Amino acid sequence: xxxxxxRLIHAIFLLLGVSILTFLFTxxxxxxxxxxxxxxxxxxxxxxxxxxxxxxxxxxxxxxxWRWVKSVVHGDLGFSFSYNSPVGPLIWVRARNTLLLTVxxxxxxxxxxxxxxxxxxERLGRLPDTVISWAMAGLLVVPDLLIALGxxxxxxxxxxxxxxxLASVGxxxxxxxxxxxxxxxxxxxxVVVLVLTALPLVVRHVRAAMAGVLDAPFLRAAxxxxxxxxxxxxxxxLPAAANPLISLFGFxxxxxxxxxxxxxxxxxxxxxxxxxxxxxxxxxxxxxxxGVLLSTLFLVAGNFGADLLLYWADPRIRTEPEAx
Amino acid sequence: MRCTxxxxxxxxxxxxxxxxxxxxxxxxxxxxxxxxxxFSLAPGRTLALVGExxxxxxxxxxxxxxxxxxxxxxxxxxxxxxxxxxxKELRTVRPQIQLVFQDPVSSLNPRFTxxxxxxxxxxxxxxxxxxxxxxxxxxxxxxxxxxxxxxxRGVGEFSGGQRQRLAIARALSLAPKLVILDEAxxxxxxSVQAQIANLLLELQSSFALTYLFITHDLxxxxxxxxxxxxxxxxxxxxxxxxxxxLHTPEQEATRRLVAAIPGSNVTPxxxxxx
Amino acid sequence: MSILEVRNxxxxxxxxxxxxxxxxxxxxxxxxxGEILGMLGExxxxxxxxxxxxxxxxxxxxxxxxxxxxxxxxxxxxxxxxxxxIIRGKRIALINQEPSAALHPTMRIGDQVGEVxxxxxxxxxRARRERIQQALSAxxxxxxxxxxxSYPHQLSGGQRQRVLIAQAxxxxxxxVVADEPTASLDPTTQREVLSVFQGLRQKFGLxxxxxxxxxLLLAGLADRVLILYAGRxxxxxxxxxxxxxxxxxxxxxxxxxxxxxxxxxxEVNRKxxxxxxxxxxxxxxxxxxxxxxxxxxxxxxxxxxxxxxAAVSPNNGHTVCCFKFGG
Numbered sequence: 001x002x003x004x005x006x007r008l009i010h011a012i013f014l015l016l017g018v019s020i021l022t023f024l025f026t027x028x029x030x031x032x033x034x035x036x037x038x039x040x041x042x043x044x045x046x047x048x049x050x051x052x053x054x055x056x057x058x059x060x061x062x063x064x065x066w067r068w069v070k071s072v073v074h075g076d077l078g079f080s081f082s083y084n085s086p087v088g089p090l091i092w093v094r095a096r097n098t099l100l101l102t103v104x105x106x107x108x109x110x111x112x113x114x115x116x117x118x119x120x121x122e123r124l125g126r127l128p129d130t131v132i133s134w135a136m137a138g139l140l141v142v143p144d145l146l147i148a149l150g151x152x153x154x155x156x157x158x159x160x161x162x163x164x165x166l167a168s169v170g171x172x173x174x175x176x177x178x179x180x181x182x183x184x185x186x187x188x189x190x191v192v193v194l195v196l197t198a199l200p201l202v203v204r205h206v207r208a209a210m211a212g213v214l215d216a217p218f219l220r221a222a223x224x225x226x227x228x229x230x231x232x233x234x235x236x237x238l239p240a241a242a243n244p245l246i247s248l249f250g251f252x253x254x255x256x257x258x259x260x261x262x263x264x265x266x267x268x269x270x271x272x273x274x275x276x277x278x279x280x281x282x283x284x285x286x287x288x289x290x291g292v293l294l295s296t297l298f299l300v301a302g303n304f305g306a307d308l309l310l311y312w313a314d315p316r317i318r319t320e321p322e323a324x
Numbered sequence: 325m326r327c328t329x330x331x332x333x334x335x336x337x338x339x340x341x342x343x344x345x346x347x348x349x350x351x352x353x354x355x356x357x358x359x360x361x362x363f364s365l366a367p368g369r370t371l372a373l374v375g376e377x378x379x380x381x382x383x384x385x386x387x388x389x390x391x392x393x394x395x396x397x398x399x400x401x402x403x404x405x406x407x408x409x410x411x412k413e414l415r416t417v418r419p420q421i422q423l424v425f426q427d428p429v430s431s432l433n434p435r436f437t438x439x440x441x442x443x444x445x446x447x448x449x450x451x452x453x454x455x456x457x458x459x460x461x462x463x464x465x466x467x468x469x470x471x472x473x474x475x476x477r478g479v480g481e482f483s484g485g486q487r488q489r490l491a492i493a494r495a496l497s498l499a500p501k502l503v504i505l506d507e508a509x510x511x512x513x514x515s516v517q518a519q520i521a522n523l524l525l526e527l528q529s530s531f532a533l534t535y536l537f538i539t540h541d542l543x544x545x546x547x548x549x550x551x552x553x554x555x556x557x558x559x560x561x562x563x564x565x566x567x568x569x570l571h572t573p574e575q576e577a578t579r580r581l582v583a584a585i586p587g588s589n590v591t592p593x594x595x596x597x598x
Numbered sequence: 599m600s601i602l603e604v605r606n607x608x609x610x611x612x613x614x615x616x617x618x619x620x621x622x623x624x625x626x627x628x629x630x631x632g633e634i635l636g637m638l639g640e641x642x643x644x645x646x647x648x649x650x651x652x653x654x655x656x657x658x659x660x661x662x663x664x665x666x667x668x669x670x671x672x673x674x675x676x677x678x679x680x681x682x683x684i685i686r687g688k689r690i691a692l693i694n695q696e697p698s699a700a701l702h703p704t705m706r707i708g709d710q711v712g713e714v715x716x717x718x719x720x721x722x723x724r725a726r727r728e729r730i731q732q733a734l735s736a737x738x739x740x741x742x743x744x745x746x747x748s749y750p751h752q753l754s755g756g757q758r759q760r761v762l763i764a765q766a767x768x769x770x771x772x773x774v775v776a777d778e779p780t781a782s783l784d785p786t787t788q789r790e791v792l793s794v795f796q797g798l799r800q801k802f803g804l805x806x807x808x809x810x811x812x813x814l815l816l817a818g819l820a821d822r823v824l825i826l827y828a829g830r831x832x833x834x835x836x837x838x839x840x841x842x843x844x845x846x847x848x849x850x851x852x853x854x855x856x857x858x859x860x861x862x863x864x865e866v867n868r869k870x871x872x873x874x875x876x877x878x879x880x881x882x883x884x885x886x887x888x889x890x891x892x893x894x895x896x897x898x899x900x901x902x903x904x905x906x907x908a909a910v911s912p913n914n915g916h917t918v919c920c921f922k923f924g925g
Contacts, residue, residue, distance in 0.1 A: 217699035224655055224694065225765060226687030227717040235713070239704055314704055315749045370869070377755070377784045483879060484641060513640035513811050513879070518855035518872040525869055540784040547857035547868060566868060567860045584785035585859070587814030 003317070007307050011300040018296045022289050023065050031283060057285075068289070078286025082278065087290045091272070095257060095294060097166060098264065098271030101187060102256045105194035109202055110249065112195070117206025118233055124211050133207075136200035144197045148266045151189050161189050164268035190267050194260055198252070205248050209241035216240065242313055250306020254299035332364035332400075333534050334388070334421075334502055339397035341383055356380045358387070358394070359558035367501070370528070370535040372549030372566075374542055374581060379555040381538045385506045388536070389423045390414050401502075419449055422495035426507035428487035432479045438465060438490055439475040445497050460497065467530070468493040469523060485516035489523065496531065504536045509544060521548060542585050546570055554578045601772055601805050602629040602652075607665030609647050609656065611882075619883040621647040621660070622829040626909075629773065629805050634795070636820030636837065637809040640852075642879045644829035645809045646695070649777045653686050670772065688718040691766035693776040697758035701750040707761055708734070708746035714768045733768040736801070737761070737794055756787035763794055767802065774798070775807045780815060792819055813853060817841060822915075825849050828880035828890035831909070835916030845918040847898075848891045851875045889921070897922060 034048050034057070057064075068078065077087040116132060123129045155161040162168060168182050213219065214237055222236050257272055264273030272291055279287035311318055341358040358380045365371045375381050386392040388399060390406060398405045406417050425431040432441055442461035451457065462472050468489040479487065488508060495503055505524070509517045521544065527533060539545050545552050546566035553563040556577035562569065573579045582588070607625045610618050622644040629635050639645035650656050652667060654674065667674040669690060677685065686692075694700045702710055711730045715721060721729065735742045737760040750758055759779060766774050776795065780788040796819060798804050808820060816823055816837055823840045825832040825848065833846040844850045854873045877894040886892060888903040895902065901921050910924040911917045 217694060217696055218702050220655065221692075221694050221700040221762075222702070222713070224653060224686055224692040225714045225717060226683045226685070227713060228683065231713070231717070236702055236705075240702060315706075316703065316751050376786055485878075514813070515640060515852055515855045515875045516879075518857075518874045521857070522871050522874060525871065542785070543857045543859055546859060547870075547872075550868070570860060580786055584789045586785065586788070586812060587817045587856075588859075590818040 004307065004311060007304055011304055014300055015293070015296060019069070019289065019293055020065065022292045023061065023068070026283070026285055026288055027061055029283070068286075077290045080279070080284055080287045082282050082284045082287070087286045090287065091275070091290050091294060094270060094272050094275045097269065098257055098260055098273065101190050101194060101264070101269060101271065102260050104187065105191045105198065105260075106252050106256065108191065108195050109198045110252070113199055113202035113206055114238075116199075117203045118210055118238065120203070120207045121210035121214060122233065124207075124214075129207075132203070136203050139196055140200040144193065144262055145266070147196055148190075148193045148263055151193060152267065155189055162186050164266075166270050186269075190260070190263050190269055193263050193267075198259070202248065202252075206241075206245060209244050210237055213237045213241040239313070243310065246309050246313060247306050250302045250304075250309070252302070253305055254302025256302070257295045257298045331366075333367040335364040335398075335400040336384075336388070337362050337398040337400070339384070339387060339399065340395045341380075341387055341392065342395045356383055357558050358383055358397075361397070361555075361558065361560055363553055363560055363563060365502070365534060365536060367534050368528070368532055369550045370537055370548055372537045372539065372545035372552045373555060374539060374545050374552060375555035375577070376540065376581070378557075379577075380558040381555055382506055383558075384555070385423060385504045385536070385538055388502075389421050389504055390418055391423070419445075419498035420500050421502045421504065422498065422500040424488075424491050424495045424503065424505045424508045426510050428484050428491055428511065431491055432487055432494075434478065434480040437476050437478055438470070438482070441479060441490060442475075442494055442497055445494060449498060451498075464493045464497050465490075467496075467527070469519075483516075484512055485519060488512060488516075488520055492520075492523070492527070496527065496533075499531075500533070502534045502536065504538065506538045507540070508537075510539065510541065517544065524548065540581075542570070542581050543587075554581065599631070600628040601631045601670060603666075603668040604628075604652075605666045605668075607648070607651060607667065608663040609644070609651055609660055610663055611647075611660050613659065617883060620829055620885060621882055622651070622826075624906075625665070625826075625829070625831055627824055627831065627834055629807060631772065631805055632799060632803045633822065634799055634806045634808060634820045636816035636823040637807055637826060638811070638813055638816065638823055638852075639809070639826035640811045640879060642828065642882060643826040644882075645826055646777055647829075648826070649692060649775050649807070649809060652775060653690055653692055654682060655686075655692070684718065687714055687771070688769040689771050690773045690775065691769075691771045693762045693766050693774065693779055695778045695781055697755060697762050697782070698750070700762055701758060703750060705749075706746070707748050707750070707753075710761070711746075711765050711768050714765050718769045729768065733764045734761075736767060736798065737764045754787075756783050756791060759783065759787075759791050760794060763791075763798070767798060767804070770802070771804070773805045773807070775809070777809045778811070779808070780810070788815070795819070813841060814856065825852075828885065829882065830890055830906070831917075831919060832891065833916075833918045833920075835913070835918075839913065839916045845912070845916065845923060846891075846920050847895045847922070848875070851894075851896070889919075 034052055071078065075088070077091070079085075080087050080090055083090055120129045120132045152163055155163045162185060166183070166186055168186075171179065171182060174182060218240075219232065219236055222232055227236070260269075260271060261273035261276070263269065264271040265277060268274075272295070276288065276291045278284070279291065339358050339361040343357060356378045361380070361384060363371070373381055373384070383392065387394045394407055397407060399407050401417065402420065404417070406414065409417065439458065439461055442464055443457045446452065446457040446460060452460070462475055465472060465475055470486060470489055470493070474482075474486075479490065482490065491508070509520055512520065524535065525548070528535060535548075537545065537548055546569070549566055551563060552566050552569045553560050554569065554575065554577055555561065556575070561575045562573065562578045569578060570582055573582050605626045608623045609621045611621055612618050625648060627635070637645055637648070647656070647660065650660075651662060652674065654662075656662070662675060665675070669685065672681070674682070674685065705713075708730050711733050712726055715726055715729050730746065731742060734746055738745050738757075745753070745757065745761070750761070753761070763779075779795075780791055783791065792815065795806055795808065799806060808816065810816065820837045822835060823837045824834040825840065825846060827848050832848050833840060833844065840849065841853065844853060851873070852875065855875065857872065875894055880890055886903070888901075888905050889895070889907055892898050892902040899921070907919045907921045909917050909919050912923050
């Protein structure tokens with residue numbers, strides 16, 4: 001219990017630390033949102049100064065930070081200069097889109113990787129295992145960029161899949177079932193890219209963890225009791241191998257908002273990725289901070305979730321040993 | 325407590341060791357406490373320390389070897405109380421008290437060759453150059469019954485008995501006065517135990533060694549020990565010559581141990597003279 | 599009417615370089631119902647290989663070269679996988695060495711016993727709980743509930759060993775093979791565990807093969823003893839006979855190795871040299887031509903180096919493989 005409490009406190013400190021650092025780094029980069037305007041001869045310098053004062057960009061950093069913290073506590077994440085709207089709802093919509101992709105991809109990845117890894121580990125060293133290992137190595141080596149572009153090309157050539165975007169033109173006028181179908185079609189390619197890039201890592205970890213356990217004496221003992229193969233693998237071996245996998249899963253959760261950045265940008269998926277890229281380039285301060293913070297929140301929640309899961313799954317962590 | 329006329333090599337007085345707070349998570353062993361242990365050991369003699377698991381035998385071994393700091397109490401060795409020494413002074417005492425462990429598999433690094441294992445303590449103590457340490461190491465190898473040709477073999481290729489010989493050789497390489505054998509024979513086959521027991525007796529007379537022989541095998545304790553001390557729950561509850569301990573045990577803990585000797589449940593008792 | 603008949607069993611291990619080493623060779627013995635057979639063997643004797651072969655649980659590089667294992671009339675070596683899985687755990691139970699490692703680290707004890715039951719019998723929840731209770735209370739008369747809810751790391755070595763025994767008897771097998779069940783335990787716990795076995799034999803009429811390297815553990819417990827040396831049967835017979843009047847030179851030498859206990863309070867014969875068996879344990883990759891004990895045998899003569907001795911029975915029930923007695 002104390003273990004979990006400590007982790008929670010760490011998490012809060014981490015968030016605070018990240019927010020400070022983000023503020024610092026964005027301020028360290030030369031210029032601000034209105035920097036572009038200054039170059040424009042049609043706009044008077046006084047206007048720029050007035051705008052900056054209006055958005056309080058001329059105040060010292062700690063003051064700005066403190067005001068920001070206060071407003072966050074009240075639920076207001078700031079204002080986006082580019083979009084001319086509050087940051088909160090903006091991020092919310094984009095995050096939702098991102099999560100649509102990444103949650104599906106993560107579930108698929110783990111759903112595929114677990115059986116693949118287990119199957120591979122069972123046949124360690126033999127042909128099926130070698131084939132899978134090489135395939136995974138191949139996937140690992142090919143850059144995500146290439147996979148994404150390759151699939152886009154395929155979509156463009158074959159016409160089977162839309163080449164990017166979230167919805168087709170005229171989406172609103174479709175029936176609910178058609179809407180779903182349209183969404184699914186648009187999702188397929190980005191999800192495939194995400195799965196293909198994440199799969200190798202998870203498969204290798206599952207395989208390694210399982211291989212370590214399959215030799216264990218308690219597994220041989222269980223075989224000696226006549227326990228059947230399927231049960232041996234999934235009720236005995238996998239839970240015993242779970243610890244490193246739970247940590248990895250926590251990391252997967254943590255990366256839910258951030259892992260799809262590249263894919264979103266290339267495939268024009270309106271998620272957090274393109275939003276953040278734009279905002280960074282435009283110096284849209286509060287959007288950047290809001291986005292980074294939300295990603296950090298996911299990361300922290302993911303790790304914490306993994307800790308919780310570990311605490312629940314492994315009795316050796318939560319109980320005292322050897323009561324004689 | 326018996327008084328011996330001979331001056332003792334090591335004298336333990338009211339040793340207490342308590343383990344506080346949380347253990348290191350993941351570690352298998354729960355260390356038992358010591359509650360006021362006192363005994364003395366005369367030079368050239370063997371004291372066999374027996375007791376069940378949890379009686380504190382291994383904790384005592386670690387305290388004597390300087391690997392654990394007792395909570396309170398005194399250990400007189402060579403005229404000094406080694407409990408009170410600081411790390412630097414302790415380093416001069418350490419070579420004189422050596423430890424041989426139970427498990428020959430995990431107490432020797434399997435990647436080292438026999439020669440490297442034996443040279444290591446000499447190198448650490450800076451006892452000479454390359455040639456001298458190698459020569460000492462080879463001589464040690466022979467004195468424990470292994471041949472010089474085995475020096476270049478990896479430890480992983482040795483059998484359990486051979487590894488234990490190596491562990492003993494390593495312990496002896498610094499010419500210690502006291503050798504603590506913590507269940508050193510328990511993991512070996514019966515016939516190998518006999519061989520190593522004989523080796524220990526030979527070495528004791530050749531090198532004038534004093535042994536603290538920790539075991540839960542009362543038969544071997546009676547065979548190798550000049551005296552037996554029985555530990556129970558962190559205390560020495562009885563001490564005496566083996567004949568007395570085995571035939572007229574006074575304490576409950578001792579009686580339990582005597583009753584549990586394998587082979588004592590049949591009459592006439594095994595083993596018999598063949 | 600034997601429950602287990604092993605005939606001419608030979609097993610070899612093949613290293614990845616192709617070198618074959620013979621682990622057990624031409625081993626034959628019987629186990630009668632309700633009998634405790636002690637199997638005495640030191641390192642390299644092939645005892646664990648023998649135990650594993652009975653259930654065809656050899657590692658990948660081990661191959662059964664020849665022989666038959668008849669259990670309750672069925673040949674284990676010819677059985678289909680499905681039949682084998684039924685035999686394992688339900689008819690023959692194997693208790694491995696190292697109790698700490700043989701239990702699943704993150705499953706409760708009760709569940710682990712339940713798994714063995716679930717593998718073999720279709721039981722409702724209540725019935726299963728009762729059976730788990732039965733199995734555990736046979737080895738833990740007190741605190742059955744607490745143990746059932748504990749995890750392995752919360753138990754002592756002796757308790758874990760008893761859990762393994764509970765798992766072994768859960769499905770009511772007719773034969774239990776226990777490989778070094780008391781190896782890492784102190785003597786009092788050893789005594790307890792061995793008396794558990796005795797109790798099981800009395801209560802359930804179980805046949806037990808008890809494998810150990812310490813002859814003294816078998817005294818007063820085993821009905822018959824089989825001495826295994828370098829993968830071959832050296833001697834087999836009633837315990838009393840083998841341990842008091844051993845015939846095979848190896849058995850004699852082994853028993854002489856044991857530290858003598860002072861017979862009375864006055865007798866002092868400590869710190870004497872024990873009569874040891876000269877030489878080292880046999881290396882299974884390089885076995886001699888004739889009798890495998892010949893290089894270390896104090897009574898050897900010329901014929902011993904030429905061929906292996908056959909089994910002879912000078913006394914009724916006491917069989918030995920040694921040229922001294924014929925063969």
